[in-house]
Amino acid sequence: MGGTGAGRHRTEVRPGNYRIGDYWLIPARTATAAIEWPQENSKPAFLSPAGVLRAFARLALLEFAAGAWTLKSDCRPLFPSLTELTQLHYVGGDGQSIKTNPANLPALVALPSPLQVGVANGQFPVVGAQVRFTVDEGQLPNGTKTQVVDTLADGIASIAWSLASDPAKPVQHASAELLVAGQVVAGRYLPVHFSAQLALASGVAYDPTDCPDLVAAEAYTVQDAIDTLCKRPQGSGGCCVTVGLTGEYEALDIALRALITEGRRDICICLLPGNHRLADDLSLTGTSRHHISIHGAGPASRLVLKQQMFKFDTFGSLSLKDFTLVNWGSPSSFTFLKCNNIDFSHVEFFGTSATGNSLLKIAGSARLLIEDCTIFAITPGNNEKLDFVLERVPSLSAHKNAFGTTATLDGSLNEAAEAIAALSAADRKGMATEISALLRSNDLVNLTSREQSSLNNLRVVVGRNPTAASLSKALDQLADALRAGTPAFALALDDTDDASLINNRLRGRITLFGESDELPDLTPDQLKRLGAALKAGAVTFDDSGSLVLDRNALQGMRISGKALAKVIDNAQGSIPLWHNLQVTNNRIDSEEDHYPGFNAAFNGNTLEPQGNVGALMANQAKVIGNFADKDLSLFVVGANPESFGNGGLNVVAL
Structure with a gap:
């Protein structure tokens, strides 16, 4: 119990651990004759001591061994006094390069910018501090390799440096040190280092990959490449x-x-x-x-x-x-x-x-x-289909060369497109009317669906206000369609480990595992029989290598009859295919194609065939995100494919 003036109070301490110096403040107000103290359940609350606060810091790590203490680590965060916070800082001039005369004339070449360091105490520049600059090659303004410079009002010390014009010394170095009473105090201030180099062809890398002669000469610098070319006896002097x-x-x-x-x-x-x-x-x-x-x-x-x-x-x-x-x-x-x-x-x-x-x-x-x-x-052949079309669309006859086999190469296609684009609206309307008449006539049975579609597309383009580019594309499409009746063969690929065809334009079929031949289209019944033979083990896959087809314009791909015919006829044997096959982001306007790959991806392709896409032969297959604006079928033999997002493409597992 205790008293404060006329009042009295009682102090109660909860059992626990207390330390010397623990204290509590108990505000007593005369005006209200009350004690200000937190309440808990309508009773004064027990409070922890208000102090004294105690803090601890690690000073050192010691080890006691063999009866003696050994200092292992000083844990104190050391810092200089306020009067010793002066520091030397880099400002500019490092990493410069300068052209020189390899004949050492002149002997010295000045750098375009001075070397600069700054001296500051915290944020405040130090005026009149002494900085000693030293170079290993070349010369400073006093004619030697060492010179002391005082800092100016901005705390910066600057000095010019002339490099030695010696190709044997392509990289040269300098340093700056802060002095105290004209001397360097060891361990007190860190120095600042600079380097500069002579711009020499021998120091510039060269990649000779595209020039076998220079690869053989091991010319991996510009100087080596030039020296090699200068020694060549050829008059051209080139690679x-x-x-x-x-x-x-x-x-x-x-x-x-x-x-x-x-x-x-x-x-x-x-x-x-x-x-x-x-x-x-x-x-x-x-x-x-x-x-x-x-x-x-x-x-x-x-x-x-x-x-x-x-x-x-x-x-x-x-x-x-x-x-x-x-x-x-x-x-x-x-x-x-x-x-x-x-x-x-x-x-x-x-x-x-x-x-x-x-x-x-x-x-x-x-x-x-x-x-x-x-x-x-x-493919050499007759022009019966072309003559048939030109006879019924006479206004196209003047542009017959645009449908020739060399039209793209000799410019006839572009000339025809520009001539039609220059026609009056009435003349273009007349051409569109002639095409419409052919498409509505009984003679239409003489044209395939692809030829009909290409003719109709040309009619639509001509009927508008066309550009030469849009006409060129439409004429080229019609020429392709008229030639499609006789297949052309662009590429035969056999016994190749890893092949990539990227961003190409092919007119004609790709033949795999042999040369082109007359193997007929595979029927759905043949593919079903092949699928059953694979499940039974009578037919196996012989896979190796990889084939990547990406961003190409393709007109067909088939396995050669030499590699496939006996397997189809007898439902036994082995089918050659790629171990990894990627057919991605291509434009494909052919039908009844073959896509053989043990692990096969058929993704993101734009499909424009007039019939079924063909057969994918695989152990694992992913058919994802292809584009087809009409109902088409892709038959998958040997695998249960993962497929989604394929537009009008029906993926049929056999």
Whole structure:
């Protein structure tokens, strides 16, 4: 009990642990004659002590061993006193580069910007602080390698530095140190380091990947590449041997034979702009140690063959880029056999094809990449369908060349499109009326559904106010449809481990595991029988390698009769297919195709066939997100596919 003036109070302490110095404040108000104290259940509450607050900090980590204490770690956060917070900071001038004369003239070359450091105490610049600059090469303004500079009102010390113009010393260094009473105090202030370099070709990396000659010379810097080119005896002075009227060789076949005869294994050839011819058949056999790269100037370089052979056999690598390759006359393949690595990019292949003679024939390759190319296979045949259409749409007769096999190459297609676009509205209406009359006539039975659809599309385009581009597309589509009755063969692919076709435009069929032949379309009954034989184990998959088809315009793909016919006829044997097959984001306007892949993805394709898409032969299959604006069927043999989001495409598991 205790008292405060005239009042009295009672203090009660709950049992517990208390420490010396614990205290409580008990406010007593004279005005109200009351004690201010928290209540709990209408009774004064028990409160913890108001203090004294105690804090602890780790000072050190000690170890007691063998009767003695040893300091293991000082845990105190050390900091300088306020009068010793001055620091040296980097401001600018590091990492500069300057061109120089490798002949060491002049001997010194000044950097464009000075070296700069700042001295500050906290946020306040320090005026008159001494900074010592030291360089390992070159010279400072006082003519030596060391000079002391005082900071100015802004706390910054600056100095010019001239590098030694010596190619043997491409990188040179400098440092700045803060002095105390003219001396460096060890461990007190950190120095600031600078570096600068001479801009030399020997210090700039060069990638010679696209120039086999420089790869062989191990020219991995700009200086090495220039030195290698300067030593070449050729008059062109360039990376590659030039072929053309003004080149080192007049014809490609002459150049290749000469270089291989000389013992050259790494050969780079540039086709100069213009038309090129072969002096003779080009049929070369090399070794796995021969690497050939042939490139041109895009469409400006055109190699035109006149019923001549174009064949490469057994090369380590073969690269064709940026030119046009044409073979007119009787069907003859561009043939590439046992070339380990093949890379075709931005090449336009044109030529005639026939059953057994695809435009491109590739076999025995470990790696194949065809990217951004046009493969335009033409089948010789009569023009009965074209004559039939032109007879009933006379206004198109003046533009007959637009439907020829070379219209895309010789410009006839674009000329016809521009001429029709320039017609008056009345003349275009007359052309549209003629097409409409054909589409409503009894003669329509002579045209396939694709031909009818293409004619109707041309009618719609002509009837509007068309651009030359839209007309060119419509005319080209009709020309394709009129030629579709006689299949063309763009590519035959056999015995290839890994193949990728990316962003190409193909006119003509791709034949897999052999050359093109007359294998008939597979019927649903044959596919069902094949599916049953797979489940029974009478037919097996023989899978290897991978095939990627991405962002192409395709006109058909089938397995060769050589690889498939006996299996279909006898319902036993093995079917060759790719271990991984990716068919993604292509535009496909053919029907009854074959897609063989042990693990197969058929995704994101735009399907425009006139009949069923064909058969997907797989152990696992995903058919997702394809686009079809009418009911089509894709038959899946050997797998229960995952499928969704395919528009009008019906995925049928057999």
